[in-house]
Amino acid sequence: MASPATVGRRSGVDKFEERRRELADAALLTLADLGYARTSLRTIADNTEFSHGLLHYYFADKTELITYCVRRYKDACMQRYEGLVAVAATPAELAVACGEGLAATLADAPLMHRLWYDLRSQSLYEEAFRKDVAEIDGGLQDMIWRLVSAYAELTGAEPTTSPSAAYALFDGLFQQALLRYIGGADTALDELKDNCAALLPRLFV
Amino acid sequence: MASPATVGRRSGVDKFEERRRELADAALLTLADLGYARTSLRTIADNTEFSHGLLHYYFADKTELITYCVRRYKDACMQRYEGLVAVAATPAELAVACGEGLAATLADAPLMHRLWYDLRSQSLYEEAFRKDVAEIDGGLQDMIWRLVSAYAELTGAEPTTSPSAAYALFDGLFQQALLRYIGGADTALDELKDNCAALLPRLFV
DNA sequence: CCCTGCCCTGGACGGATGTCAAGATTTTCC
DNA sequence: GGAAAATCTTGACATCCGTCCAGGGCAGGG
Numbered sequence: 093m094a095s096p097a098t099v100g101r102r103s104g105v106d107k108f109e110e111r112r113r114e115l116a117d118a119a120l121l122t123l124a125d126l127g128y129a130r131t132s133l134r135t136i137a138d139n140t141e142f143s144h145g146l147l148h149y150y151f152a153d154k155t156e157l158i159t160y161c162v163r164r165y166k167d168a169c170m171q172r173y174e175g176l177v178a179v180a181a182t183p184a185e186l187a188v189a190c191g192e193g194l195a196a197t198l199a200d201a202p203l204m205h206r207l208w209y210d211l212r213s214q215s216l217y218e219e220a221f222r223k224d225v226a227e228i229d230g231g232l233q234d235m236i237w238r239l240v241s242a243y244a245e246l247t248g249a250e251p252t253t254s255p256s257a258a259y260a261l262f263d264g265l266f267q268q269a270l271l272r273y274i275g276g277a278d279t280a281l282d283e284l285k286d287n288c289a290a291l292l293p294r295l296f297v
Numbered sequence: 298m299a300s301p302a303t304v305g306r307r308s309g310v311d312k313f314e315e316r317r318r319e320l321a322d323a324a325l326l327t328l329a330d331l332g333y334a335r336t337s338l339r340t341i342a343d344n345t346e347f348s349h350g351l352l353h354y355y356f357a358d359k360t361e362l363i364t365y366c367v368r369r370y371k372d373a374c375m376q377r378y379e380g381l382v383a384v385a386a387t388p389a390e391l392a393v394a395c396g397e398g399l400a401a402t403l404a405d406a407p408l409m410h411r412l413w414y415d416l417r418s419q420s421l422y423e424e425a426f427r428k429d430v431a432e433i434d435g436g437l438q439d440m441i442w443r444l445v446s447a448y449a450e451l452t453g454a455e456p457t458t459s460p461s462a463a464y465a466l467f468d469g470l471f472q473q474a475l476l477r478y479i480g481g482a483d484t485a486l487d488e489l490k491d492n493c494a495a496l497l498p499r500l501f502v
Numbered sequence: 503c504c505c506t507g508c509c510c511t512g513g514a515c516g517g518a519t520g521t522c523a524a525g526a527t528t529t530t531c532c
Numbered sequence: 533g534g535a536a537a538a539t540c541t542t543g544a545c546a547t548c549c550g551t552c553c554a555g556g557g558c559a560g561g562g
Binding site: 126127128129130206209210212213214216217222226229252253254256257259260261262263264265267268269270271274275283287290291293294295297 | 334415462464468475476499502
Binding site: 111142143144145146149 | 509510511512513
């Protein structure tokens with residue numbers, strides 16, 4: 093008999109998927125708290141009202157659970173960033189709004205971003221994560237590129253950078269800010285704002 | 298009786314330290330192979346000619362071993378980067394040399410750099426690692442800033458970026474290149490070269 | 503009413519892990 | 533050469549891990 097987690101559901105697919113999401117959300121909270129290396133299935137279950145055995149009813153193994161979590165994180169991530177490019181009248185306004193948006197994103201959920209960088213590192217060791225991580229990275233790159241494109245439209249100039257390079261630069265700033273923010277440096281957010289606002293025009297020289 | 302690993306050695310301090318370094322180097326190889334989350338003390342010992350018990354003779358616990366490894370990694374790291382700013386006659390030459398230097402560093406030991414980003418992520422969860430990681434980060438920042446300063450000297454212009462922001466930008470490029478390089482993208486190195494060469498002048502506008 | 507799926511619990515398993523201690527082996531020193 | 537100290541091995545410990553499984557409620561339909 094195949095495990096229920098591996099076979100397609102005949103009926104009540106929605107209920108099944110719903111509980112998977114519920115469990116994955118709890119898993120994400122635990123992961124964000126402890127990090128990938130310190131999170132066990134039992135600890136995850138302790139953060140729910142269910143027992144640890146249930147996790148194997150909804151997920152074939154630990155890898156499938158984590159992978160599902162990563163995908164779920166991605167959905168939430170993309171949704172949040174969708175409205176990041178606020179309406180801005182001038183290039184300078186957009187540059188400031190960009191820095192403030194990223195800083196707000198960081199301050200809003202630093203532990204989730206910490207988890208993201210953890211999982212992205214893990215994907216370099218665990219091949220199973222690589223595909224989903226690459227997808228998220230691609231989505232973030234698109235998000236940044238929409239920002240750059242909006243800036244280009246306001247200035248009338250063409251960006252002199254590839255989308256991937258632009259993303260890498262912003263990501264570098266963001267990750268450093270996260271490192272300092274979690275380390276307790278209270279100037280991290282302001283520095284991130286300034287650095288982002290300063291970076292945007294540089295992509296056009 | 299206190300554990301030998303916790304008390305100062307009366308004699309043969311050099312021998313003691315020498316073996317610590319030897320064990321730490323073996324541990325670094327294992328860590329680079331498997332990543333922090335999958336590396337156990339027994340696995341480390343298996344990569345040496347010694348038994349697993351010996352690790353607790355030279356290190357109080359796992360955290361002290363990893364911390365020592367991080368410090369040791371730092372030393373090797375700094376030493377390698379010392380000569381990165383090669384002699385260059387023109388700004389353009391330096392920009393190209395910068396990209397080639399970083400690309401060569403990546404290609405030379407990709408697994409070590411993967412480990413670095415893994416450990417830096419872990420430091421966000423394990424407070425014990427934070428100090429050493431911050432020190433390494435500072436050293437890398439200095440290395441990048443020496444590069445920027447050399448470029449400034451050649452052009453006669455003043456950089457318009459803080460040292461930390463410059464480091465964050467280069468680090469973003471480097472990390473993305475590593476991600477792609479390990480993912481199997483054979484264009485990663487060339488893109489890194491180009492992106493670095495393009496970034497350097499941008500720090501002066 | 504019982505029967506058949508579905509949902510969930512709780513315990514058990516084999517194995518791995520960090521840590522420790524007791525003893526064997528080697529080195530050092532008088 | 534022999535005592536003492538340093539070094540190293542071996543085995544054990546408690547604990548935790550992922551996984552699996554036997555079974556208990558609990559629904560709905562015959």
